[in-house]
Amino acid sequence: MDTVLKVLNNFKLNFFSGKFYLIEVILFDIPISFIIYLFVKNSSTAFSLILILLFASILLLYYIRGKRNKELNEIKRIINGIRKNEFSDSNEIRLSDSLSNIQEDIKKMFEKTKNDIEYLKKLERIRTEFLANVSHELRTPIFAIQGYIETLLNGAINDSKVNTYFLEKANHHTLSLSNLLNDLIDISMIESGEMKMSFRYFNINDYLSSVVNELKMMAEEKNISLIYYPANERLQLFGDKNKLKQVMINLIQNAIKYTEKGKVEVLVVEETKFGRIIVKDSGYGIPENDLSRIFERFYRVDKARSRAVGGTGLGLAIVKHIVEAHGSRIEVKSKIDEGSEFSFKLKK
Ligand SMILES: Nc1ncnc2c1ncn2[C@@H]1O[C@H](COP(=O)(O)OP(=O)(O)OP(=O)(O)O)[C@@H](O)[C@H]1O
Numbered sequence: 001m002d003t004v005l006k007v008l009n010n011f012k013l014n015f016f017s018g019k020f021y022l023i024e025v026i027l028f029d030i031p032i033s034f035i036i037y038l039f040v041k042n043s044s045t046a047f048s049l050i051l052i053l054l055f056a057s058i059l060l061l062y063y064i065r066g067k068r069n070k071e072l073n074e075i076k077r078i079i080n081g082i083r084k085n086e087f088s089d090s091n092e093i094r095l096s097d098s099l100s101n102i103q104e105d106i107k108k109m110f111e112k113t114k115n116d117i118e119y120l121k122k123l124e125r126i127r128t129e130f131l132a133n134v135s136h137e138l139r140t141p142i143f144a145i146q147g148y149i150e151t152l153l154n155g156a157i158n159d160s161k162v163n164t165y166f167l168e169k170a171n172h173h174t175l176s177l178s179n180l181l182n183d184l185i186d187i188s189m190i191e192s193g194e195m196k197m198s199f200r201y202f203n204i205n206d207y208l209s210s211v212v213n214e215l216k217m218m219a220e221e222k223n224i225s226l227i228y229y230p231a232n233e234r235l236q237l238f239g240d241k242n243k244l245k246q247v248m249i250n251l252i253q254n255a256i257k258y259t260e261k262g263k264v265e266v267l268v269v270e271e272t273k274f275g276r277i278i279v280k281d282s283g284y285g286i287p288e289n290d291l292s293r294i295f296e297r298f299y300r301v302d303k304a305r306s307r308a309v310g311g312t313g314l315g316l317a318i319v320k321h322i323v324e325a326h327g328s329r330i331e332v333k334s335k336i337d338e339g340s341e342f343s344f345k346l347k348k
């Protein structure tokens with residue numbers, strides 16, 4: 001009895017949901033019935049033939065709907081599976097042969113959603129890491145300033161042997177704090193697309209000699225010779241002078257900071273359509289494994305060494321963004337204990 005009910009139910013479902021194809025069946029049956037009526041002289045034979053045609057159409061409708069239901073259920077099963085994260089790879093998505101076309105589309109959709117989700121997770125991870133890094137970097141100078149001020153308040157202010165020293169130290173940390181905040185503001189402006197660029201042709205020779213001059217003192221303090229090799233006097237390159245100043249200062253300061261002895265050289269190599277600006281040092285060098293990571297925010301090869309020279313690891317991230325905003329790419333070559341060379345091209 002149960003089986004009979006089930007078959008009847010199934011039939012009812014398939015039959016009634018077959019209504020979506022009813023118009024096509026009627027449009028097909030009417031002309032055929034008309035032809036039967038015209039060509040079969042005997043009216044009872046014609047009537048029987050038309051009845052058979054109708055019956056066959058109903059059976060066909062039932063069959064087609066049954067097949068359609070099965071296919072729809074198959075698609076539903078896959079969609080539910082995707083929703084419940086049952087698939088880890090698109091190759092696990094399999095539909096019957098008649099649905100191979102849609103199978104490819106579903107696979108592509110699955111891949112796209114998977115990639116989007118992974119990308120969002122990555123962004124979330126980067127955001128969390130960034131926040132953790134920022135808090136950590138802020139904590140160091142704030143704690144130090146707090147420490148010096150507390151010590152001064154607790155009596156050291158009257159001790160002429162240490163009071164100036166403590167104030168100088170506190171002042172040094174406020175400078176780090178202010179550098180960090182400036183770098184953070186730059187990074188957030190760049191990454192939110194708010195950095196306005198103003199491109200112009202400018203004389204690279206005048207420009208570089210003035211930037212190098214500004215950093216001469218810093219190099220002298222470390223006994224490092226900072227050398228600028230003058231470029232073709234008439235060479236004009238295309239870029240945003242202000243933003244490029246940040247790039248050059250960062251690269252030259254890094255070269256000085258991470259060089260113990262020797263020299264830092266700045267030069268321009270002229271190519272047919274470009275001028276390549278190079279900053280070369282004879283410093284510590286960067287291990288090969290770290291080379292691809294030094295442009296990440298807060299990444300420092302030797303954290304202790306970088307912090308000791310007041311670095312926060314944001315400099316090269318800013319450099320990379322600015323150089324890329326010029327449609328160029330920052331390149332780096334380095335050998336441990338021999339030195340590093342950073343360079344990028346600007347349009348002529
Ligand atoms: N010329 C270089 N020679 C050796 N190592 C370098 C050089 N330039 C950068 N690095 C390494 O890459 C890291 C990242 O450089 P980046 O300029 O981003 O940060 P930083 O100099 O530590 O801090 P900041 O520039 O924010 O003050 C540095 O900490 C350092 O380890």
Ligand SMILES: [Mg+2]
Pocket residue numbers: 250253254311314315316
């Ligand atoms: Mg730096």
